[in-house]
Amino acid sequence: MSEDQPGTLLSGKYALVERVGDGGMAVVWKAITHGSSGFKRSVAIKRMLPTMSANSEMRSLFIEEARVGAELVHPAIVQVHDFGEDDHGQLYLVTELVNGPHLGDYLRTFRELKARPPWQIIVAIGVRVLQALDSAHHRIDADGNQAPVLHRDVTPQNILLDVNGVVKLADFGMARAMDRGRMTQPDVVKGKLSYLAPELVTGAGPSARSDLFSLGVVLWEALTMRRLFDAPTDFEVVEMLRKPRIPMLSVTRPDLPLGLTMTIKKALAIDPKQRFPSARDMLTELRTALRMMREPVDEFALSKSFSAAQAHLAGQRVEVTYPSP
DSSP: OOOTTTEEEEETTTEEEEEEEEESSEEEEEEEEEOGOOOOOEEEEEEEEEEHOOHHHHHHHHHHHHHHTOOOOOOBBOOOOEEEEESSSEEEEEOOOOSSBBBHHHHHHHHHHTTOOHHHHHHHHHHHHHHHHHHHHOOBBBOBOOOOOEOOOOOOEEEEEESOOOEEEGGGGGOTTTOOOOOOOOTTSSOOGGSGGGGGGOOOOOOOOHHHHHHHHHHHHHHHHHHHHHOOHHHHHHHHHHHHOOOOHHHHHHTTHHHHHHHHHHHHHHSSGSSSSSHHHHHHHHHHHHTTTTSOOOHHHHHHHHHHHHHHHTTOOOOOOOOOO
């Protein structure tokens, strides 16, 4: 199989335009879907890397991602549109295209400007991610049965920020639908180590509370602009997670509302039983922190911030403005 190039046509209707993301398992393309009567629509297409396609376990994970993603419908979750196989037997996943940076790149703009993102924006992002998690954790299947889905990979790269002020949680490829048996090789770590909950590295199964821990790490890092679990090797990161030491957020950011720092502290509790029992409970606490704002952090405020970051990443000089506390 030759490597994909701009202009490659999949199934006679998806024309690849440009690569917009790379990972260890797949590459993401911006593409145009062509329909009848001149209909066109921009989409994202995720393609398994050729080196991964021959791996039956990776192929099963990719199929699982499509199956699970198609059953998750929520405004804060990247929606799956289609799934198929090209003429060479290579799989592809078609999703909505999010026009904007992921949270990791958004934070990078502030590092380059030697600044911190406004805590109000970060909390607003966290609220929307929790809405996505709450929907997945409380999913009801077509038969009316509870069929929760755990994300297992809540990281900055999987939180997408559209320039229209919309936040989307992406990549449920690491998810495990609770209505399916575990796949083979259960000891393989299905996520980015620095964001895993401590219990996952000691052999415990994932839960809604482990997703909340991962989000807690994301929020802690976004507010401090520091890595929480950072080491030169994966082995050292795992060792840090076995005996986690989590600095108090209020020490680094004494300007933050006490309620916000306590919410993140609870999400980062080492004992899962000490964390929030559900995404909905943590969501309530974060919303309370946002009520302190004189001006609401709505889609317009998020759009201004995300658009400014996108322009900075494109090399444009822009004035960045944010809501006042």
